[in-house]
Amino acid sequence: MKRSSMDSRLCGARCRDGSSCTRFPVAGSRRCRQHGGLNTGPVTIEGKLKCSRSLIPGRKVGTKLRTPEQREAIAAAKLQRRVAWMERQIRKQVRAMEWERRQRVANGFPLIDKTEPDKEN
Numbered sequence: 001m002k003r004s005s006m007d008s009r010l011c012g013a014r015c016r017d018g019s020s021c022t023r024f025p026v027a028g029s030r031r032c033r034q035h036g037g038l039n040t041g042p043v044t045i046e047g048k049l050k051c052s053r054s055l056i057p058g059r060k061v062g063t064k065l066r067t068p069e070q071r072e073a074i075a076a077a078k079l080q081r082r083v084a085w086m087e088r089q090i091r092k093q094v095r096a097m098e099w100e101r102r103q104r105v106a107n108g109f110p111l112i113d114k115t116e117p118d119k120e121n
């Protein structure tokens with residue numbers, strides 16, 4: 001094995017010529033700039049949803065020794081946590097929109113959408 005591929009301080013991604021990348025990773029990442037070190041993963045709710053949908057049970061490294069049932073349970077729990085997180089984000093977004101709508105009404109600005117502002121809350 002090449003020295004570069006054993007050095008955890010280096011990017012180590014596989015290059016087109018088959019060698020390991022010897023550039024230093026971006027701070028806070030394991031990969032260099034050329035190999036996705038700046039990638040922040042899914043950011044939007046749509047992106048996170050898309051990502052959860054393509055989760056494959058037991059794909060993660062270190063889960064090989066688990067039974068298919070265990071892997072499925074783990075993936076299901078993970079998905080559940082993600083869905084809960086997304087629901088919280090959506091509720092947060094809705095609250096922010098309601099707040100903005102109330103602000104617009106209170107300050108006499110026209111509403112962006114035609115729906116009436118919430119009377120409760």
Ligand SMILES: [Zn+2]
Pocket residue numbers: 011012013021022023031032033034035
């Ligand atoms: Zn690299």
